Amino acid sequence: MVERANRPSALASTPGLGKQPQVSFSDDNSRVSAELPTGETLEILLYGATVISWKDASGNEKLWLSDATKLDGSKAVRGGIPVVFPVFGTAPDHAQASKLPQHGFARTSRWEFLGKSTSESAPGPPAAADLSVKLDFGLSSANLDTKTKSLWPFAFGLIYSVTLNRESLTTSLVVTNDDDKPFDFQVLLHTYLRVKDIAAVSIKGLEGASYIDKVDNASTKTQASTVTIAGETDRVYTPTTPTSEPVSVVEAGKTTFSIVRDSLGNVVVWNPWTDKAAGLADFAPKDGFKNMVCVEPGAVSGFQTLEPGDAFEGAQTITISPR
Template identity: 70%
Template sequence: MVERPNKPSSLVATPGLPPQPTVNFSDDNSLVTATLPTGESITVLLYGATVISWKDSSSTEKLWLSSAAKLDGTKPVRGGIPLVFPVFGPPPAGHAQTSSLPQHGFARTSRWEFLGKSTSESSGDQQTGDLSVKLDFGLSSAADGLDPKGKAAWPFKFNLIYSVTLNRRDLTTSLVVTNDDERAFDCQVLMHTYLKVKDITNVTISGLDSSSYVDKVDAASTKTQSGEIRIEGETDRVYTADGPVIVSEGGKTLFTVTRDNLSNVVVWNPWVEKAKGMGDFEPKDGYKEMLCVEPGSVGGWQTLEKGDAFEGAQTIALGA
């Protein structure tokens, strides 16, 4: 990201217009925070373009972030919405293009460039107007912030544009991948979203009934979902499904996750023993207050020829 020694403390709307969203930068240019006039906000860490906070108008946090999460660029962030690209999970040994990459690729371990903001202004009452703010971030094979290990392990020319759009009742994240290389490349994309809940034992996940999934806790066996999902132990499943995924707690809808061009969704919770074994997962009983619902395209590979682009997005809506 280009340093701006004379940058303003915030980007604001034209004086005289109704209150509009604002965008503020941290003093060290590591964080970008966008706030709607009605109080909703998001905070994005330029390291990984990781959304680390999403609050509603009452300042209630909607994303889970480990209290031990590293925000200084020394390791991937545990919590929020880390980006997975160009490979999901441990790279498969038999896939030559990605076999040397670190787990989950390098998008989450690279410093992204903030490209700018755009807003949709309210045309009436703030409480009912159509308020939104969109933040755009970029990462390319030529970027100074690209993780050098990732660049060495995956020497393709590419361009990524990541957009984070905050509305009063929902959050949308979208990623566009463009192949700028002369060669075709394979890639996978996933948004590793950590949702915050009060008590995981009261949570149900619906919308995946009758869907096929790979159960990574049970030797990667293929199964079919029957009814709602309840988290009663370590859970790590890769579903292939259409339609929205609904997260409820105590019978009340907390989140509705819809996907655009992302055919998979991972449902993950580490539970007791796994959480104990992760050094950056704190508090150790934090698994009780989080649930990962991760839209992605990870069941196979997206093969992009020269000049091709792939776009995928998720929208997380609050309540029913």
């Protein structure tokens, strides 16, 4: 994949069609933005292909982003939707992943923007149309620096697609093994959802699921009822329901987010609470844990093995409800 230094500042709509989604680049080519004719917006940092903003038509932000996070490519982004690959956390006992940094290198690599595709606007006003825009990003072993290649010396390709609809956001990742030997990997979509008050939040759809409680010595437990957050929470769930059945974030009795997974068998639920947030230099404001919860689809309970020439695809679709 080749970096293009001189990208157009905006990608115009096709003549002859109705009002179309607009895609534009920041002046320094570090970000890609999209806007639907109905007002929904999306912003993605090429560093990590990290979604850093998703707003509804009224301008309400749906993702939580730390006020102290770096957006200059010097450090992984705290907030939004970072892409975790090829390891979740660290894996000192895994031969292939033992040398990799926390959460791997996808979230700290510069991705290439591959292009956009849009749905055609139906006749009539934009509010009645089925509008969407899909942005594609790529990362391969050829893009990695020498140090990262030495830590994980496999030929691979990643295609990350982010699709903005009027009431939903879909993020999907395709992993291909371009090597002549198999490799193991984990993947996670580290989604920080914005809420008004974590004390009023519950998470449905994980009832009966076993989970690893990383705050309690990685002990294995079973979720008896809906999930509520009242302290530091770091859990890896394996839901018993099909991935097509939603995991829902409910606030003050109203569903605000519904997450449907595709080929991602785990859901991580994370909130740092008071003490953990205080110890994270890039977490701000320090009481920001009251306004966020991470609900993160992934394949992280073990490692996936990908044979030469094979591909893996996993995705999430987050649907919002009006507040």
